[in-house]
Amino acid sequence: MTTFLSGIQSSGRQHLGNYFGAIKQHIDGTATPGDHFYFIADYHALTTSRDPEELRGLVQETAITYLALGLDPEKCSLFRQTDVPEVHEIAWLLSCVTGMGLLERAHSYKDKVGNGIKPNVGLFTYPVLMAADILAYDSDVVPVGKDQIQHVEMTQDMAGYFNNTYGKHTPDGYAFVRPEYRMAASELFQKVPGVDGQKMSKSYGNSIWIFESGKKLKKAIGRVPTDSREPSEPKNPDELVLFDFLALFLEAKELEDWKERVRKGGPDAPGYGHLKMRVVEAMEEYFAPARKRREELIANPAEVEAALQRGAATARARAQMVRDRAMRACGLK
Numbered sequence: 042m043t044t045f046l047s048g049i050q051s052s053g054r055q056h057l058g059n060y061f062g063a064i065k066q067h068i069d070g071t072a073t074p075g076d077h078f079y080f081i082a083d084y085h086a087l088t089t090s091r092d093p094e095e096l097r098g099l100v101q102e103t104a105i106t107y108l109a110l111g112l113d114p115e116k117c118s119l120f121r122q123t124d125v126p127e128v129h130e131i132a133w134l135l136s137c138v139t140g141m142g143l144l145e146r147a148h149s150y151k152d153k154v155g156n157g158i159k160p161n162v163g164l165f166t167y168p169v170l171m172a173a174d175i176l177a178y179d180s181d182v183v184p185v186g187k188d189q190i191q192h193v194e195m196t197q198d199m200a201g202y203f204n205n206t207y208g209k210h211t212p213d214g215y216a217f218v219r220p221e222y223r224m225a226a227s228e229l230f231q232k233v234p235g236v237d238g239q240k241m242s243k244s245y246g247n248s249i250w251i252f253e254s255g256k257k258l259k260k261a262i263g264r265v266p267t268d269s270r271e272p273s274e275p276k277n278p279d280e281l282v283l284f285d286f287l288a289l290f291l292e293a294k295e296l297e298d299w300k301e302r303v304r305k306g307g308p309d310a311p312g313y314g315h316l317k318m319r320v321v322e323a324m325e326e327y328f329a330p331a332r333k334r335r336e337e338l339i340a341n342p343a344e345v346e347a348a349l350q351r352g353a354a355t356a357r358a359r360a361q362m363v364r365d366r367a368m369r370a371c372g373l374k
Contacts, residue, residue: 043075046180046220048122051100052086056248058233058241060110061289062186068112070184077117078178078356079107084122084129084170088163104345106251109335120352122174127360132173134367136166138202144168148191156244172196177360179218186224187232188240193222207370216370217363233289236264238282252332254325262286262320267313275306283316290323 049055049063067079081103083096090096100121107119122128144150147168154160175183175196183193200217208215232240235247242248249261265282278284278300287296299319302310311319338345368374 043073043181044078044179044218045070045073045075045182045184046078046080046175046178047184048080048082048085048174049103050082050085051096051103052089053099053243053248054102054250055106056241056243056250057289058235058248060251061233063184064107064110064112066184067107067117068110071113071116075182076178078180078352078359079112079117079119080122080125080174080356081120082122082174085167088161088167089158101342101345104349105335105338108338108345108348109331110251111331114348114352118352118355120349120356124349124353125177125357125360127357127364128170128173128177130364131177131360131367132166132170134371135172135176135199135203136169138206139169139199143195143198147195148188153244158244168192168195169199172199175220176200176217177363178356179359179363180220181218182223183220184223190222190224193220196220203367203370207367210370210372211366216367234265234282234285236261238266252328252335254328254332258324259317259321262317262324265317265320272310272312272315273306273308275310276303278303281316283313283320286320287316287323290320290327 047063047067049059055064067077071077081100083100086096086099090099104119104121108114112119144165149167150160150165153164158164171192172195175193176199183196185193197219200219203217204215204219235241235245236249237245237247239245239247249258253261265286267281267283270276281303284296284300284303287299291299299311299316303316365374
């Protein structure tokens with residue numbers, strides 16, 4: 042049976058990029074037969090988080106977000122990374138066969154340093170722990186966004202290093218299963234824009250919270266860049282960031298109608314204000330059921346904790362099996 046694995050950081054409230062690039066894939070993916078493991082990466086969050094109370098709250102918020110958006114804990118294992126300590130033992134085994142050069146090429150490290158984030162050892166070795174997260178459950182498929190492909194490829198490399206070194210000491214000739222990544226079905230969701238037109242990211246301060254609503258949502262969408270052209274002037278909708286947002290929420294027929302009116306221009310063409318208002322309305326409508334469910338879960342934290350504990354029990358049993366297999370292979374058991 043195929044095993045699917047992915048995770049999401051709890052370093053901040055989840056934004057539209059997180060939803061369309063990862064969370065939606067995770068939720069939709071549970072309809073596919075197999076074992077599904079989805080973890081909240083609270084250890085990874087420590088590379089940037091320095092506020093304990095804030096981190097605890099964000100871990101809870103991340104769990105609530107998944108459940109509110111429709112993840113069914115009966116169809117998958119949702120758990121905190123910290124509830125499966127075996128991943129750190131596996132990470133150490135991997136670090137002992139992984140070269141420095143591989144880690145130095147990590148895009149996530151170079152991008153964060155390039156954007157002024159002070160580096161630490163945790164940030165540098167981030168890919169090793171991520172590899173352990175993936176390999177700990179004998180994962181076959183890892184659903185990812187485009188920017189996470191390299192991490193899966195690095196995981197493949199690390200599994201290969203370990204298997205080449207110690208695989209001959211295992212009955213099956215390997216200690217770790219080689220995972221494969223799976224991209225989102227549509228290129229539409231591979232780069233969700235931020236309010237500045239660049240890729241949406243918490244690190245860049247340009248994100249929109251999934252459950253944002255009312256005046257705050259209007260203010261956020263109001264920041265999306267436009268130009269000074271009049272509504273009547275014909276424009277190419279593919280060059281307007283606002284249409285990247287509309288494409289996330291509108292049905293194809295309505296989206297094409299907006300595009301055609303912008304292309305033609307003239308007295309009936311919508312202005313940027315009209316487009317921004319439609320983005321706000323569409324987002325409010327899209328997430329309305331999830332916002333209601335979120336409030337119910339906030340009022341019942343025991344339901345959230347029970348789901349996390351069930352998921353952790355299943356995940357840890359699998360991780361212990363994989364850890365023991367790897368330790369025997371390299372002579373530690």
